[in-house]
Amino acid sequence: MSILIKNILHQSYRTDILIEKNKFVKIDKDIKNKTLKVIDGSHKAILPAFYNTHCHAAMSILRGYSDDKPLFSWLREDIWPIEACLTADDIYLSSRLAILEMIKSGTVFFADMYFYGEATMQAVKEMGIRAAISLVEMDMFDMRQTKQKQEATEKFLLQENPCPERIIKGLSCHSVYTVSGELLEYASQTASQNNLFMQIHLSETQKENIECLEQYNQSPTQRLDSYNLLTPKTILAHAVHLSAEDIETIYTHGSYLSYNPISNLKLNSGLFSFEKLYRKMPDKITLGTDGASSNNNLSMIESIKVASLVAKLQADSAVSGKAKDIFRAATYNGARAFGLDAGEIREGALADCILVDLNHPFMVPSYNPISNIVYSADSACISDVICDGRLVMENYQVDGEEEIIAEAQRTAEKIKKLK
Ligand SMILES: [Zn+2]
Numbered sequence: 287m288s289i290l291i292k293n294i295l296h297q298s299y300r301t302d303i304l305i306e307k308n309k310f311v312k313i314d315k316d317i318k319n320k321t322l323k324v325i326d327g328s329h330k331a332i333l334p335a336f337y338n339t340h341c342h343a344a345m346s347i348l349r350g351y352s353d354d355k356p357l358f359s360w361l362r363e364d365i366w367p368i369e370a371c372l373t374a375d376d377i378y379l380s381s382r383l384a385i386l387e388m389i390k391s392g393t394v395f396f397a398d399m400y401f402y403g404e405a406t407m408q409a410v411k412e413m414g415i416r417a418a419i420s421l422v423e424m425d426m427f428d429m430r431q432t433k434q435k436q437e438a439t440e441k442f443l444l445q446e447n448p449c450p451e452r453i454i455k456g457l458s459c460h461s462v463y464t465v466s467g468e469l470l471e472y473a474s475q476t477a478s479q480n481n482l483f484m485q486i487h488l489s490e491t492q493k494e495n496i497e498c499l500e501q502y503n504q505s506p507t508q509r510l511d512s513y514n515l516l517t518p519k520t521i522l523a524h525a526v527h528l529s530a531e532d533i534e535t536i537y538t539h540g541s542y543l544s545y546n547p548i549s550n551l552k553l554n555s556g557l558f559s560f561e562k563l564y565r566k567m568p569d570k571i572t573l574g575t576d577g578a579s580s581n582n583n584l585s586m587i588e589s590i591k592v593a594s595l596v597a598k599l600q601a602d603s604a605v606s607g608k609a610k611d612i613f614r615a616a617t618y619n620g621a622r623a624f625g626l627d628a629g630e631i632r633e634g635a636l637a638d639c640i641l642v643d644l645n646h647p648f649m650v651p652s653y654n655p656i657s658n659i660v661y662s663a664d665s666a667c668i669s670d671v672i673c674d675g676r677l678v679m680e681n682y683q684v685d686g687e688e689e690i691i692a693e694a695q696r697t698a699e700k701i702k703k704l705k
Contacts, residue, residue, distance in 0.1 A: 294327025336586035337620025340574025347380035549576035
């Protein structure tokens with residue numbers, strides 16, 4: 287399918303943009319082309335879509351299930367017990383809810399760490415966006431669980447990818463406080479042998495650092511490094527409490543960091559050092575939402591504003607966390623972290639983008655669309671979303687929206703009874 291977007295604001299000028307198959311093929315004034323689909327862009331701007339590098343998508347069904355607790359009691363008392371009751375079907379329906387939420391807020395990719403990866407892959411395939419899907423390695427130092435997790439991962443990796451053009455299969459380890467050395471070793475070897483992306487929660491809280499130091503005489507970063515888990519295909523989520531030595535180690539290995547400002551604030555985990563880290567490794571800082579039970583939504587457009595404000599607070603400087611840097615982290619860097627030639631509106635790049643309504647009050651006036659999108663806009667300003675050359679939201683509508691909401695309501699009713 288071809289899409290021709292006419293007279294749209296791109297950067298600081300108006301142009302036509304032609305999409306063929308899954309790429310931007312031409313950006314020029316007055317393109318003549320017999321396309322099936324023409325979009326009038328005269329009141330709109332085109333911007334890169336968002337790439338969410340840390341997510342537990344199906345947790346959208348646990349939105350508001352448990353709030354106002356610190357990370358460890360929140361996980362142990364509420365989240366892990368209810369997660370143990372969820373079925374593959376629950377994960378499929380919850381993933382559809384999460385993807386609907388993502389599309390509505392301009393996200394076309396998420397890196398997921400959860401259970402029943404095949405159910406989430408099915409939802410991604412049907413709804414037209416991209417994802418990196420992994421099963422979470424977490425054995426709580428119980429050798430029976432180590433074996434079960436390894437078997438589940440083997441099975442998942444052998445399963446056919448239902449949509450290889452948009453889905454990447456990867457691996458994830460929950461954290462150094464939930465994963466044994468045996469399982470870390472297995473994950474490291476499996477990722478290396480299969481050239482897989484790896485996601486890990488790292489130094490999310492001070493407590494994690496203190497306990498790791500007591501137990502292993504290493505920081506969490508050093509522990510991951512001792513298992514060769516820091517590579518250019520590793521995405522380290524949170525990374526709130528890093529020493530200068532940890533930062534140097536991560537920098538040397540070329541791993542990516544995923545800044546999750548809202549989850550870190552809500553769980554009072556601490557403040558990510560965006561400015562310092564972005565200055566040191568500007569291509570390696572990406573943005574994530576975390577799951578919707580610690581955020582409590584998957585809106586990257588909300589996260590970019592908070593990311594900038596927290597960066598200013600953390601650095602005690604109004605010039606830190608600049609809109610353009612935060613936006614780049616949430617778009618271009620996120621795509622590059624997963625090897626996607628995307629995250630920018632450029633001829634030859636994958637055709638992923640959002641169209642923003644310049645007549646929405648939050649976008650008026652429009653001296654600088656990047657400033658508006660970071661500091662002013664919300665999801666309601668996004669009218670259309672294109673992923674892989676296909677409209678996944680057209681004029682604010684996503685296919686099957688009502689059915690997805692109704693199914694999620696039914697799943698939540700079931701969960702309420704399990705409480
Ligand atoms: Zn997480």
